[in-house]
Amino acid sequence: MITPADNSNSSLAIDTKGIESLKQSARQNSPDSLKAAAKQFEALFMNMIMKSMREATPQEGVFDNQQTKMYTSMLDQQMSQSMANKGIGLAEVLIRQLSVNNAVADTAAMSDERTSATGGNEIGLMQAVQIRDIYGKHSKLAAAYEGEDTTVAAAEIAVSTSGQPAHVQAFQNKLNAHAEEASKTTGIPAKFMLGQAALESGWGKHVMRTPDGGSSHNLFGIKATGGWKGKTVDAVTTEYINGAPQKRVEKFRAYDSYADSFRDYAKLLKNNPRYEKVLANASDVQGFAQGLQRAGYATDPNYAAKLTHIINKNLSA
Known part of the structure; x- marks a missing residue:
């Protein structure tokens, strides 16, 4: 049986089955599922950066056509997944922040005696999956961060440890x-x-x-x-x-x-x-x-x- 963590290593960044698998695993209250969702988001973010780079590069060569663009896009998706597996730090920030949110959610649920059977990790994981879905609808990094350098955009997605936006x-x-x-x-x-x-x-x-x-x-x-x-x-x-x-x-x-x-x-x-x-x-x-x-x-x-x-x-x- 493929675990969420294993699935994140092998699937593409925009694999819809992978998204559905992450949503289902959210109900299992698993830290591995949170890690998988964060990794998938990081892969998607890397893919958006690569797409922006491709679009900024002239593509008027003899061998440039719709077919080569399609295969280049597929290659970029897999490369994004591979780079995300090595990590650029974004997934770790998401995991750390959502884990804090989970702990707060668990404490609040226990204090008013309405603890859900699924626990707080589902809340954090579903947030991560929802974030991944939202950003998956954007075809360009520039659509979300117009005129900004990609490194600045990456920093702004993160939330600092003080609770302030980056x-x-x-x-x-x-x-x-x-x-x-x-x-x-x-x-x-x-x-x-x-x-x-x-x-x-x-x-x-x-x-x-x-x-x-x-x-x-x-x-x-x-x-x-x-x-x-x-x-x-x-x-x-x-x-x-x-x-x-x-x-x-x-x-x-x-x-x-x-x-x-x-x-x-x-x-x-x-x-x-x-x-x-x-x-x-x-x-x-x-x-x-x-x-x-x-x-x-x-x-x-x-x-x-x-x-x-x-x-x-x-x-x-």
């Missing part, structure tokens, strides 16, 4: 030192500023670009007004006029580094009288966010609610 932890790790420095100047907690930088820049993915394609390092969407003498960049922004969104091209400040961006943000809040109440309420998330909105930092009527949500959900630890 892109949130990476953003925090990259900018926390600058936020802490600005916190000393303003008294605003570092995580509040990180939350605002995340809201304004889309976790660093949508920082405005200079004409030559470089980064403006403007994390806070600060415009080039108030006698700004430094570098600038033009960008399209959404402004709310009488509650209605309008697209405009505005001039924004450009910096040489993210450290400069945090320093200028701290200077703006500390030296501009309109933000006095913001600094006075800097210890409270909601007071800080609402203070920024009342002071006119942004015209979005939902700015305070969005900022509060980001800080509380992603940076509350």
Whole structure:
């Protein structure tokens, strides 16, 4: 009899029978089944990477046709399975995270005396199988992570041991030192500023670009007004006029580094009288966010609610 672990070594990454077998084995409360599902997901992820690489490669040779493409696709699937068996670390992360979820589910079930006969491992395994099914519907890695490097996409699928999504932890790790420095100047907690930088820049993915394609390092969407003498960049922004969104091209400040961006943000809040109440309420998330909105930092009527949500959900630890 073929065990789930053995099946993951021999089947293709998109084998529908293999998926059904994993679903059935989920009801057996087996750690091997969880490992098999995670391995299959890793194989599928590798296959998506290879497909993206193939599509980025010119295919206009004499021997390129529909038949060769079909066999190349089959080869890529099997190679993905083989690479996943050796492992790139994604399966281990999934197993570790889902195992934690299983333990929590088991504890909760025991505490209210409604323990299921199948146990918590079915919950974790079914999550893994569902994730595998969902990603199996995507033909391109770029469909899920548009414009991102595949290594970045792999990191974002994982969840860090602190419970934060990996892109949130990476953003925090990259900018926390600058936020802490600005916190000393303003008294605003570092995580509040990180939350605002995340809201304004889309976790660093949508920082405005200079004409030559470089980064403006403007994390806070600060415009080039108030006698700004430094570098600038033009960008399209959404402004709310009488509650209605309008697209405009505005001039924004450009910096040489993210450290400069945090320093200028701290200077703006500390030296501009309109933000006095913001600094006075800097210890409270909601007071800080609402203070920024009342002071006119942004015209979005939902700015305070969005900022509060980001800080509380992603940076509350």
